[in-house]
Amino acid sequence: MSRTTTPLVLRLDRTARLPLALQLADQARRAIRTAALAPGARLPSSRALAAELGVARGVVEQAYDQLAAEGWVESRRGAGTFVARAIRHTPARSSGALRRDPAVEQRPPVLRLDSGSPWVDRRHHQGWTRAWRAVAADQPPMHYPDPAGLPGLREAVASHVSAHRGVVCTPDQVMITSGTAHALSLVLNELTPGAVAVEDPGYRAAVATALQQGWEVVDIPVDEEGLDVDALVRSPRSDIKAVYVTPAHQHPLGSVLSATRRTALIAESRRRDALVVEDDYDSEFRYDVAPLPALAQLGLDDVVYVGTASKTITPGLRIGWLITSAARVLDIAERRTARHDHPSWPVQRALQAMLEEGHVSRLVRSARRVYADRSRLVRERLSPHGRIAQPVAGMYLVLDISPRRVDHVVATAAREGIEVPSVADYCRTTSRSGLLIGFGGMSDDDLRRALDVLEAALRDSAGVDDEEPPKSGVLA
Numbered sequence: 152m153s154r155t156t157t158p159l160v161l162r163l164d165r166t167a168r169l170p171l172a173l174q175l176a177d178q179a180r181r182a183i184r185t186a187a188l189a190p191g192a193r194l195p196s197s198r199a200l201a202a203e204l205g206v207a208r209g210v211v212e213q214a215y216d217q218l219a220a221e222g223w224v225e226s227r228r229g230a231g232t233f234v235a236r237a238i239r240h241t242p243a244r245s246s247g248a249l250r251r252d253p254a255v256e257q258r259p260p261v262l263r264l265d266s267g268s269p270w271v272d273r274r275h276h277q278g279w280t281r282a283w284r285a286v287a288a289d290q291p292p293m294h295y296p297d298p299a300g301l302p303g304l305r306e307a308v309a310s311h312v313s314a315h316r317g318v319v320c321t322p323d324q325v326m327i328t329s330g331t332a333h334a335l336s337l338v339l340n341e342l343t344p345g346a347v348a349v350e351d352p353g354y355r356a357a358v359a360t361a362l363q364q365g366w367e368v369v370d371i372p373v374d375e376e377g378l379d380v381d382a383l384v385r386s387p388r389s390d391i392k393a394v395y396v397t398p399a400h401q402h403p404l405g406s407v408l409s410a411t412r413r414t415a416l417i418a419e420s421r422r423r424d425a426l427v428v429e430d431d432y433d434s435e436f437r438y439d440v441a442p443l444p445a446l447a448q449l450g451l452d453d454v455v456y457v458g459t460a461s462k463t464i465t466p467g468l469r470i471g472w473l474i475t476s477a478a479r480v481l482d483i484a485e486r487r488t489a490r491h492d493h494p495s496w497p498v499q500r501a502l503q504a505m506l507e508e509g510h511v512s513r514l515v516r517s518a519r520r521v522y523a524d525r526s527r528l529v530r531e532r533l534s535p536h537g538r539i540a541q542p543v544a545g546m547y548l549v550l551d552i553s554p555r556r557v558d559h560v561v562a563t564a565a566r567e568g569i570e571v572p573s574v575a576d577y578c579r580t581t582s583r584s585g586l587l588i589g590f591g592g593m594s595d596d597d598l599r600r601a602l603d604v605l606e607a608a609l610r611d612s613a614g615v616d617d618e619e620p621p622k623s624g625v626l627a
C-alpha cells in the first residue's frame with residue numbers, strides 16, 4: 152500500500168440538498184471508478200480532509216465508512232484509508248474474460264440519458280458492413296481529395312437533403328464536413344470576426360466553437376415558438392455577423408421556429424448583413440407530419456444549411472455537410488486546401504455507399520417509429536410529475552420541474568447509475584430548469600429501468616419545494 156497520500160480534488164455544494172457526506176462519497180467513488188485514484192492509493196486522513204474542506208470530521212468519516220461498506224476503500228488500523236486493491240481487476244480483461252470486483256458488480260453500469268446518442272440496432276451494423284465492402288472494393292485516391300468532398304458523395308447528399316428536407320440544391324452547393332461544429336467553424340472562418348448570436352438555452356458545442364475561435368457570443372432567448380427574433384432585432388450589438396439556430400427542433404427545448412419568425416429572422420439577418428446558420432440535426436425524425444420546410448428554402452445566399460450523419464448513423468463517423476451558395480462553397484474549399492483540411496476518404500466513400508443504396512433512408516424510417524413510440528412512453532410515465540411540451544421530433548424531451556426537484560432527481564438517479572442532464576447546463580444567461588431526457592442510445596429494457604428510477608425519484612421529490620431552504624451563512 153502507498154505511503155504517500157493521493158490528493159483528492161473535491162467540490163462540496165453547501166446549497167445542494169444532498170448531504171455533504173454523500174456528496175463526498177459520490178465524488179471519491181467517481182475518482183476511483185475513473186482511475187483518478189489508483190488501487191492502493193492512500194486517501195487523506197479524515198482529520199486533514201475535514202480541515203481542508205472546512206467540514207466536521209464526522210462528515211469525512213461517514214463518507215469513508217460508506218465507501219468501505221461498498222468495497223471501494225479499505226481502512227487499516229493505524230495506517231489510514233486506501234483504495235481497495237481489488238478495484239484493479241474491474242476494467243482489466245484477461246484471456247477475453249472480464250474479471251469482476253464483487254463490489255462493482257452489484258452496481259448497474261452508468262446509463263446516460265443524453266440527448267445526442269441515436270438508437271442503433273443490427274440494421275446499422277449490416278448497413279455498415281455492406282458499405283465497408285464497397286469502400287474496400289475501391290482504389291483510394293493517391294492524392295489529396297477535393298476539399299469540398301467526394302463528387303459522388305456531394306451528389307448523394309444533394310438528393311438526400313432535397314428528398315428529406317426539400318432543400319433543392321446542386322452538388323456544387325454541397326460541402327462535406329466533419330460534423331456540425333466543424334461546419335460552423337468553417338463558416339465563421341469566412342466572416343469578418345465579430346459576434347455570433349446563439350439560442351439560449353442552446354447547443355453547447357456551437358457556443359464552444361465560436362468562443363474558441365475568438366468570437367463573442369450574444370445570447371438570444373428562446374420560447375415556445377423558438378428563437379425570440381424580436382430580442383435579436385432589439386439587440387444593440389451592431390457586429391452580429393452570424394445567427395446560429397435550430398429552427399426545426401430547438402435544442403434543447405424542442406420548440407419549432409414559427410413561420411412568422413422564420414421570415415422575420417431572414418429579414419433581420421439581411422438588415423444586419425449577417426448569415427443564418429441553420430443546424431438541422433434531427434428534423435428527419437419528426438413523428439407526425441413532415442417538418443416545416445428548412446429555412447434554407449428561403450435562400451442559400453442568406454442561409455448556410457448544416458446537416459450531420461451523427462443522428463442517422465452514428466456520431467462516431469464524424470461526418471456531415473453544409474449547403475450554401477456555390478460561390479461560398481468555393482471560398483471555403485480554397486481555405487481548406489491551404490490547410491489540407493480534407494475529410495477522410497474511406498468515411499466519405501462509406502457514407503456515399505450508404506446513401507446510394509437507400510440504407511440511410513431506411514434507417515430514418517425505422518428510427519422515426521422507434522422515437523415516436525419511446526417519446527410516447529416517456530411522456531406517459533413522466534408527465535404526471537411535471538410539464539412536458541408535446542414532443543414533435545427526435546430522441547429527447549424536456550420535463551419542466553423546479554431547480555430543487557432537478558437537483559434531487561439528478562442526485563438520486565446518479566446513485567442508481569443513471570446520468571440525466573439538467574436543462575440549466577444548457578443555459579448561459581437565461582435561467583430555465585428541468586430535465587433533458589434522452590431516449591435514443593439505449594435498449595428498451597434500459598429505458599424502462601431508467602424510467603422506473605426517474606419516476607420514483609420524481610415522486611420522492613414532490614415535497615422538496617415546500618421544505619425549508621438549506622441554511623446559508625448569509626443573514627438576510
Ligand SMILES: Cc1ncc(COP(=O)(O)O)c(C=O)c1O
Pocket residue numbers: 266267268329330331332333354397402430432458459460461466470471
Ligand atoms: C443541436 C445539435 N446539433 C448537432 C449535433 C450533432 O453534432 P455533430 O454533427 O458534430 O456530431 C448535435 C448532437 O448532439 C446537437 O445536439
